[in-house]
Amino acid sequence: MHDKDRYESREQAWIKHLMLEKYLEILVLKVGTKWKSFVYVDAFAGPWDSTSEDLSDTSFSRALAVLESCKKRLKKNGVDLPIRAIFLEKKKSSASRLISYAEKYVGDVKIEAKCADFLDEINALSASIKKDEFAFVLVDPTGFKDVTAPRVLAPLLQKRGVELMINLMWDHINRFWSHSDTQNALSDIFGEDRDSAVAAVGGSVESARCGVYTQRLRAHAGSSGGRLWASAFPVLNPRKKRTHYYLVYTTHSPTGLLTFSRVAESTWQEQSNTRAQVKLKRASPEGQTLLFSLDEVDVPVERSIDLDSVKRAWLSLLPSVGSQVVVDENLMARLLEDYSCLECDLQLSLKILISEGVVENSSSGRTRPKRQVHPERKEKLRRLL
Template identity: 30%
Template sequence: MKPEYAGREQTLAKHFILEKYLQSLTFKLLLGGYSTLTYVDGFSGPWESRTDDYSDTSFMIAIRVLKDAQAQLRAQGKNKTIRCFFVEEKAKAYAQLHAAVMQHHDPARGFYVYTFHGKFEDAVDEIVKVVGTSFALTFIDPTGWTGYEFDKIARIMQHQPGEVLLNYMFDFINRFTAWDDVKITASFDGILGKDWRSRLDSTLARHEAVQALFAEELRKAGKFGHVLSTPIAKLSDRQHFSIVYGTRNAEGLATYREVEFSAMKAHGMHRHEAKQAMREAATGQADIFAMAGLQPPPPIETQVKGYRREARVWLLDQLRTQGRAFPFSAVWQAMIETFMLRRTDARQVCAELAKEGLIANTWRVNGSRKSTPGDDDIIGLTPPSITPGSDTATVAG
């Protein structure tokens, strides 16, 4: 792990997701026909940077990824335009931001950098002008829960084509939504809606209900087809924040889940290494298992096994409740939005259920040798069978 992230393992995970998703998105979009990509950072900072070149900040990570992608595409004879829009309210931070990012403003090469000194909510008109008709990825990374009221930034979130990555300050929000202070309660209206307490799901724990309501309000405000949430924990194993992702594109959904898996795998190992270092510093003794090269399995892989078991039950319940079959394209999208799984996991869930005779193996008909379903294959329960000597239909398997 990079030394500048020591004690900030959760920030490293956040930056990993931003970097890898932005990297994947940029190449897919610009190789797929888009001529321009705009990146918007609503709360740029810098905050807690430990490097002279700000390489451990979201804005510099974005510039590095975007400039590298543009250069690679130019080497292939593809000239693409990149625009970056950075917003910062605090004067000192803005001065540092402006000096750092404007060095990369290079209109001659189609790389444009814009900055705004003020509140994110007040920058909407300028952002909309810069974005124009391009694809926009908006990164919202606040220090609290204010400054991005959904009705005030709706035009940015609803921009099509576009997606949003947002840092939901879980720990902070969880503490303050428990207060009964009228002013504090009202301060959440911008992201949870009016009378939000009366609209919480009573079947969930309060912190889960608040985050679920936030996700639903984000979905409605941005008119997103899919909203996902990635929990990021501190060394104490207590959830610190969540990266919430909003998209209208199925391939974006699949790509994000792939990036998320890699990020959580790396985050698990970084947290393990940090905890191990803390134990060694406290006891003066090295971990003999680590010295032997024996590492525990990354937590995300253990979690995925559990999610796949839950997804099996969920899928069978959906098929029985709906009383109909669905194309796999609809199944995997719903499944990986509901569970922290990838498209490949959804394929394996269906393959296992088919092997057990619980759903029909439609992808192996007519001599096909496919081992897992494709988007157009139909996922449905196996037809009921008739027990010999009886006219009563029963579900096979």
């Protein structure tokens, strides 16, 4: 776990790294039993804004710690998974520090660090990932750039065994959405007629813009690697009531999308705690120790979701009394995409419908405390009213 104090004034990076660590651990342990090897790619490795001499508060260092831990755990279970990490950085001064770090690194993960522009490396990188290798690519540029454009990422999106986590710099995008100097880059990311596309998606402007982006990712992925699933997790500005950036995740597995959703859910409370801690510190006189910790404060989870809309999503699958539907992982993943929500939102709205006597889980026959339906078991829902 990170020392959160190292992330003073950049708490959003703490949430990003926490999210990365949580998901990467689950992914590698699962991949290790099914694939021949694992590749981790940090496309914009930096280091950026590190306050630690050993660079332990950087994304690549945190990822390496997880990779090493997973490799050891797999080996204890008789699985010797080869893991290699590729770190790219265009800026020469940062790349020099990155390469020095890699040269001094001692561990079981093989590292390749180079001074290179990810934009120039995408095709070669995609070609270097073998059919029996699984790869996870972190695309985390500073600011918003055309490198996050779906057409640019297409070679990676089209490969079945490749997942991406893309940092979409939302604060910058919103600020420059109508700025004349950024129209080409934004058109590349969201499409030429992006305002019409956003209006067609509907809902909040922020949610609709994100929906347009994930739609374009799926379109550019095509079908060569199988159906691409894409979802987004908002990381909030620690000092203001607005989204700082979105972590957009892509996978060719509905199971992966559900796993990402569950990791996102578990990260929400930490994000709320972090924002509350920042608020308490700012409200206290400089140098004064806080009189109480967050453990003593009931911090609400800062999420707003239209549960009525999510309830209607379920009812659209059960249009009349007696209608039935089998809920598998594909269906659950599609709902997550279509309604820009988390699995906990789907489960909560379904719990309300069950408690109201509108729907029943005919595979279970009882109301559960949390998960009303288990998609991995392919349980069946039935409309009662």
